Amino acid sequence: MTTSQTPIDSGFGFASTADDVIAGIDLSGKSAIVTGGYSGIGAETTRVLAKAGATVIVPARDLDKACKALNGIAHVEFASLDLLEPNSVDAFADVFEKSGRPLHLLVNNAGVMATPLMHDGKGYELQLSANHIGHFRLAVRLWPALCRADGARVVALSSGAHRWAAFDFDDPHFRQHEYDRWIAYAQAKTATALFAVELDRRGKGDGIRSFSVHPGRIETGLQRHISLADLQALGFRNEQGEIPAEQRHMYKSTAQGAATTVWCATSPTLKDQGGVYCENCDIAAAVEAGHKEMNGVLPWARDAQAAQQLWVLSETWIT
Incomplete structure (x- = not known):
């Protein structure tokens, strides 16, 4: 069974910015956590949520860097967190839980992309660990705070790259198969989409x-592990190292890139929705496995049975 993916004609689209989608929404009294909230689209997400009145907690491995990046923005707090370190995730969640605050918005924004083969301290493949397992642990540990909000939303950053790979339940950490960094990234982003499907089922x-x-x-720091030669081989750069002219219309600004996150986190039109994959400030259309265009969500990223299976497997990874 797959999730229902029906666009709702939100009134926003590809070119909409985070400021556009949050206009008129008051988040005063709301608490939000934005992982990776001090860089790229995460920083824009933090800025816009805080501007609307939310208290935004930004966890970071490098607190000095985070403070400098967000200097002067009101309603922002900082805390130490390393998603690759279970003890760090638990310590962060414990501090928030002891505060007694409700958590209205959890934005799982932090991530890595196309890294060389690496593993975390428990032996899990790094891209899956950073993009999915660490955030899974964080959400589970923060569950009581999400319940206290009496109307919380969790927004998980996936990617159109999910179309390159379904989740490999047999060898998710590349212990048997040759490592392919793009397949590993795609698998991690499929996992992120499935995480949202099952979290919604369990949490609603x-x-x-x-x-x-x-x-x-x-264009953000997410691409830091990708060389110019790699981008050229993929067709994303020309001989001059520039985005090909025929592709420029496909790229968004940081403000546009944060828009769908902010829309999912705050839009009143989504009050009775959940468990869906979104793009361009709308619920994405369901497409079939052979779909060639870089839009829509493929079956393996909206499969409810796979989502339940991944949740159960992820629970074993965080015990």
Whole structure:
């Protein structure tokens, strides 16, 4: 069974910015956590949520870097967190839980892309660990705070790259197969979409709804592990090292890249929705496995049975 993916004609689109989609929305009294909230589209997400009145907690491995990046923005707090370190995730969640605050918005924005083969301290493949497992652990540990919000939303950053690979339940950490960094990235982003499907199923009875997001093509620090030669081989750069002219219309600004995240986190039109994959500030269309265009969500990223299976497997990874 797959999730229902029906666009709702939100009134926004590809060119909409985070400021556009949050206009008129007051988040005063709301608490939000934005992982990776001090760089790229994460920083824009933090800025816009805080501008609307939310108190935004930005966890970071490098607190000095985070403070400098967001200097002067009101309603922002900082805390130490390394998603690759289970003890760090638990410590962060424990501090938030002891505060007694409700958590209205959890934005799982942090991530890595196309890294060389590496593993975390528990032996899990790094891209899957950073993009999915660490965030899974964080959401589970913060569940009581999400329940206290009496209407929380969790937004997980996926990617159009999910179309390159379904989740490999047999060998997710590349212990048997040759490592392919792009397949590993795609698998991790499929996992992120499935995480949102199952979290929504489990959480909606407690008022917790979840969404996964394809932000679009944006030039950020996420691409730091990708060389110019790699980009040229993929056709994303020409001989001069520039984005080919025929592709420029496919790229978004940082403000546009954060828009779908902010829309999913705050839009009143999504009050009774959840468990869906979104792009361009709308629920994405369901497409078939052979779909060639870089839009829509493929069956393996919206498969409810696979989502449940991944959740159960992820629970073993965080014990």
